[in-house]
Amino acid sequence: MSAQIGFVGLGLMGSAMAGRLMDKRFPLTVWNRTKDKAEPLVRRGAKLAKSARDLAMSSDIVITMLSTPEVVEALSDEILSGLAPGGIHVDCSTISPRITTALTRMYIEKGSLFIHAPVLGSITQAAEGSLLIFAGGDRSAREKVRPVLDAMAKKVFVFENVAEATHIKLLCNFFIASMIGTLSQSIAFARSSGVNPTALLEVISLSSLNAPMYQSKGPSMIAGEFAPRFFLEHMLKDVRLMEEAAKDRAVSMPVVPVLRKLFEEGVQQGLAKLDYSAILKVLEQKKPR
Ligand SMILES: NC(=O)c1ccc[n+]([C@@H]2O[C@H](COP(=O)([O-])OP(=O)(O)OC[C@H]3O[C@@H](n4cnc5c(N)ncnc54)[C@H](OP(=O)(O)O)[C@@H]3O)[C@@H](O)[C@H]2O)c1
Incomplete structure (x- = not known):
């Protein structure tokens, strides 16, 4: 059975990245603070979750594309409380190494895994799957999320240390x-x-x-x-x-x-x-x- 993917944050970049995953037929559940932005994806067949926590409860892999480090930190608490043990959160937002390092530790303590996978490229590259992605964090988690990252990227660069990607x-x-x-x-x-x-x-x-x-x-x-x-x-x-x-x-x-x-x-x-x-x-x- 293919991994269930949740996507949180459907702004300029998140909408294009989630749309690309739908093009590639990944089963997708989505959530966005402003619900209207989820509508185009829901019309294409994505499931709409009631909250980020609900989304995490039904996902093996949660991808976030959010505005700031503070927002990623706040939503990570919700996502972590919903993820099953072994679940993976892949954050693609541009945030700080202090936060990606702290989140990596926090997820391990709770039995889940955090990967930071920020992206280079904008809306066009996101929609056509030609981003450059810098994936940092636990190797086995990186390998599990690799097919999802590959679908969005021209090239995925991998790093053992999360802060290197950040x-x-x-x-x-x-x-x-x-x-x-x-x-x-x-x-x-x-x-x-x-x-x-x-x-x-x-x-x-x-x-x-x-x-x-x-x-x-x-x-x-x-x-x-x-x-x-x-x-x-x-x-x-x-x-x-x-x-x-x-x-x-x-x-x-x-x-x-x-x-x-x-x-x-x-x-x-x-x-x-x-x-x-x-x-x-x-x-x-x-x-x-
Ligand atoms: N645009 C680019 O070319 C580009 C390229 C590479 C990386 N990035 C990085 O990718 C990230 C997203 O960029 P973007 O261009 O997609 O920005 P954006 O259009 O402003 O999207 C931001 C997302 O964060 C959500 N958000 C903001 N505050 C929130 C809160 N308090 N609670 C819950 N959700 C909240 C927004 O929800 P709402 O819809 O409800 O506001 C939206 O989904 C940023 O870190 C940016 O630096 C952007």
């Missing part, structure tokens, strides 16, 4: 935040100095400086379109998590607080629910002192 994801998002910071500052400078930003993007595209991200984000930023694929408020969370991890490890990362302040200004200016590339709007309003 850290790699934070470092990837540090790249994203830094790259969007560079791109935004360059577009703002170009515009205010008579340089066509589209010409700048073309030059970059033909050089060794290029990255697919510049070409996928650049044109929409230049057009002033910031429909969310990754909320600016979540990028702020990730930059803060990187800052906390750097402090914990006593590593100097002086660019991180600068990026954090930019994303904080974005949230203060009401841009939290726009795409993170909307920090271009913050920069364009800033006047140097």
Whole structure:
């Protein structure tokens, strides 16, 4: 009999990932705080649980894709109280190494298992099953959940130590935040100095400086379109998590607080629910002192 899968957290990413699992015919039970977001999956045949605890009671493997470390921590109590001994919780959210390490311990004490499997890629990659997944934690649990992760991924990277997976994801998002910071500052400078930003993007595209991200984000930023694929408020969370991890490890990362302040200004200016590339709007309003 195939493992029963529960999926908690049907936001931008969770809906696409759960949809991919349905494409691949995994039997799915779902739960989301805002019930409406479960409807498209329920229409396709997913079962709807009354709570995260109820979902865990009927699942061998529970996957979560939630906003923040605090939310993952709170729902983990419910999930753990519902999972049968040997049940596995796979969290795919971007959260902190402090929490993934603490949850790993807590699950072992209660006879269940926790895997952190954060993802790189956005809604398109989630829907087509081409994410990069960093799976950290107990080897036998990782092997049991592997077919589910494979269905969502172009490649699954595995790590014995849960914090290694968590850290790699934070470092990837540090790249994203830094790259969007560079791109935004360059577009703002170009515009205010008579340089066509589209010409700048073309030059970059033909050089060794290029990255697919510049070409996928650049044109929409230049057009002033910031429909969310990754909320600016979540990028702020990730930059803060990187800052906390750097402090914990006593590593100097002086660019991180600068990026954090930019994303904080974005949230203060009401841009939290726009795409993170909307920090271009913050920069364009800033006047140097
Ligand atoms: N978007 C991306 O491209 C991307 C890529 C890689 C990783 N990530 C990470 O993946 C995670 C989810 O991202 P997302 O883009 O899917 O975000 P999202 O659309 O904001 O979804 C967040 C999910 O968390 C749930 N949630 C928030 N607060 C809750 C609470 N107090 N109790 C219960 N549920 C709660 C939301 O439920 P409601 O629907 O009720 O609000 C929703 O299901 C984040 O950690 C993000 O950093 C995102």
